[in-house]
Amino acid sequence: MPTNFTAGPVRVRVPATSANLGPGFDALGLALGLHDDVAAEIAPAGVRVTVTGEGAGELPGDEGHLVVRAMRAAFGRLGGEPSGLVVECVNRIPQARGLGSSSAAIVAGVLLARALVADGDSRLDDAAVLRLAAELEGHPDNVAPCLLGGFTLAWTEPAGARAVTRRVADGVRPTVFVPAERGLTAAARAALPATVPHGDAALTAGRAALLVHALTVEPALLFPATVDRLHQDYRAAGMPGTAALVSALRAAGVAAVVSGAGPTVLALSDLPQGFDPGTDWQVWRLPIDVSGARVARGRLGHAERDPVAAGRKS
Numbered sequence: 578m579p580t581n582f583t584a585g586p587v588r589v590r591v592p593a594t595s596a597n598l599g600p601g602f603d604a605l606g607l608a609l610g611l612h613d614d615v616a617a618e619i620a621p622a623g624v625r626v627t628v629t630g631e632g633a634g635e636l637p638g639d640e641g642h643l644v645v646r647a648m649r650a651a652f653g654r655l656g657g658e659p660s661g662l663v664v665e666c667v668n669r670i671p672q673a674r675g676l677g678s679s680s681a682a683i684v685a686g687v688l689l690a691r692a693l694v695a696d697g698d699s700r701l702d703d704a705a706v707l708r709l710a711a712e713l714e715g716h717p718d719n720v721a722p723c724l725l726g727g728f729t730l731a732w733t734e735p736a737g738a739r740a741v742t743r744r745v746a747d748g749v750r751p752t753v754f755v756p757a758e759r760g761l762t763a764a765a766r767a768a769l770p771a772t773v774p775h776g777d778a779a780l781t782a783g784r785a786a787l788l789v790h791a792l793t794v795e796p797a798l799l800f801p802a803t804v805d806r807l808h809q810d811y812r813a814a815g816m817p818g819t820a821a822l823v824s825a826l827r828a829a830g831v832a833a834v835v836s837g838a839g840p841t842v843l844a845l846s847d848l849p850q851g852f853d854p855g856t857d858w859q860v861w862r863l864p865i866d867v868s869g870a871r872v873a874r875g876r877l878g879h880a881e882r883d884p885v886a887a888g889r890k891s
Contacts, residue, residue: 580652580655580656580657580694581694581695581696582619582659582693582694582695583619583692583693583694583695584619585618585874585875586616586617586618586874586875586876587616587617587618587689587692587693587872587873587874587875588614588615588616588617588689588872588873588874588875588876588877588881589614589615589616589684589685589688589689589692589870589871589872589873590612590613590614590870590871590881591612591613591615591681591682591684591685591688591723591870592608592609592610592611592612592677592681592722592723592726592866592868592869592870593608593609593610593611593612593669593670593676593677593678593681593863593866594606594607594608594609594676594677594680594681594719594722594723594837595607595609595675595676595677595751595753595836595837595841595843596675596677596718596719596722596836596837597718597805597808597834597835597836597837598788598792598803598834598843598845599784599788599802599803599804599805599809599832599834599835600781600782600784600785600788600802600803600804600805600806600807601718601730601785601788602781602785602805602807602808603716603717603718604718604730604731604732604785605718605728605729605730605731605785605788605789606677606718606719606721606722606728606729606731607722607727607728607729607745607751607792607865608722608723608725608726608727608728608729608865608866608867608869609676609751609753609863609864609865609866610863610864610865610866611669611670611676611861611863612669612670612866613631613666613667613668613669613670613678613681613682613685614666614667614877614881614882615644615664615665615666615667615682615685615686615689616664616665616689616876616877617644617648617662617663617664617665617689617690617693618662618663618693619659619660619661619662619693620659620660620661620662620663621660621661622660622661623661623662624639624640624645624661624662624663624664625638625639625662625663625664626638626639626642626644626645626664626665626666627664627665627666628642628666628668629665629666629667629668629882629884630666630667630668630669630884630885631668631669631670631671631672631678631884632666632668632672632678633668633884635672636666636672642664642666642682643679643682643683643686644664644666644682644683644685644686644689645662645664645686646686646713647682647683647684647685647686647687647690647710647713648662648664648686648687648689648690649690650686650687650709650713651686651687651690651691651701651706651709652690652694654700654701654705654709655690655691655694655697655700655701656694656700659693664689665876665877666682667877667881667882667883667884668884669884669885671755671841672759673759673760674755674756674759674760674836674839674840674841675760675835675836675837675838675839675840675841676753676755676836676837676841677719677722677723677837679714679719680710680714680719680720680723681723683710683713683714683720684706684710684720684723684724684870685870687701687706687709687710687713688706688724688870688872689872691706692872692874703724704739706724707720707721707724707725707737707738707739707740708736708737708738710723710724710738711731711733711737711738712737712738716733717731717732717733717738717739717740718731719837720738721738721740722869723869723870724740724869724870725740725742725869726742726866726867726868726869726870727742727743727744727745727865727866727867727869728742728743728744728745728792728793728865729741729742729743730743730789743789743792743793744793745792745793745865745867746791746792746793746794746795746796747796748796748797748846749792749796749799749845749846749865750845750846750847750862751843751844751845751862751863751864751865752843752844752848752860752861752862752863753836753841753842753843753844753860753861753863754822754841754842754843754844754854754858754859754860755841755858755859755860755861756818756819756840756841756857756858756859757857758818758840759840760815760816760838760839760840766838768811768812768814768815769808769811769812770811773806773807777806777807778806778807780804780806781804781805781806781807784801784802784803784804784805787801787802788802788803790802792845796845796846799832799845799846800827800830800831800832800846802832803832803833803834803845805834808835809823809834809835812835812838812839816835816839816840818840818857819835819839819840819841819842822842822854822858823835823842825854826842826844826848826852829848829849829852830846830849831844831846831847831848831849831852832844832845832846833845842858
């Protein structure tokens with residue numbers, strides 16, 4: 578069946594995410610109230626990408642941009658390529674900091690491509706969007722909360738990624754500590770051993786199960802629920818500042834973990850009064866995004882083009 582493209586621009590707002598949440602390695606994720614806005618429309622020829630905010634002057638302005646690559650992959654599933662594309666990105670999610678910037682770009686690209694095809698929703702339903710986004714990202718723990726919002730539990734079956742969402746209890750109050758330096762997920766994964774002691778695996782599995790309960794029912798249990806022995810200790814040598822801050826926060830009784838592959842630190846409980854992480858960190862108290870990715874027709878408005886995110890106060 579030939580592909581019919583829609584006229585005019587479409588736009589999508591995608592949230593930052595924090596994956597793993599300590600013991601929930603490659604499975605648990607949380608959507609946060611910090612967003613990228615991306616718009617796209619069909620052009621007569623060529624590909625042009627403009628970037629404002631995070632990554633401006635660094636990210637590709639052509640086919641190499643991750644949003645475009647995700648769009649191309651989705652168009653392949655949707656049955657045809659457009660003549661050209663114009664893409665506008667207003668980025669607020671820090672790049673390569675463990676807050677899901679690549680997942681946000683992938684989810685944005687897949688959803689934009691679907692919205693630019695007249696019958697895209699029927700050709701590529703939400704379950705298929707999740708599967709494709711997880712294929713492109715390599716794992717589903719960030720793309721699931723980015724797409725669905727809230728707290729997600731994701732897993733992969735032979736047919737692809739799946740996920741469920743759970744409502745987060747009112748006492749969960751995320752704070753992120755964002756450093757200036759960047760981290761690379763590939764390097765962080767390379768630091769992980771091929772095997773771990775059985776006792777460490779058993780302890781972490783139990784804490785991951787407890788974390789689901791703590792996040793959804795009993796936040797008072799967040800501190801013991803965020804103990805991990807699968808990945809954070811192995812990555813500590815490559816992120817000494819991150820490891821030191823996690824240790825300092827936990828010594829103060831805060832349920833703190835490495836956000837994703839780092840180097841950002843995520844605290845899920847209130848900070849003690851007067852806690853000072855030092856000058857190397859931007860501290861942002863962020864709400865939980867319960868909506869996930871949101872698609873609409875039209876260009877980005879004035880507020881959406883503002884690269885400064887509301888609520889990002891140190």
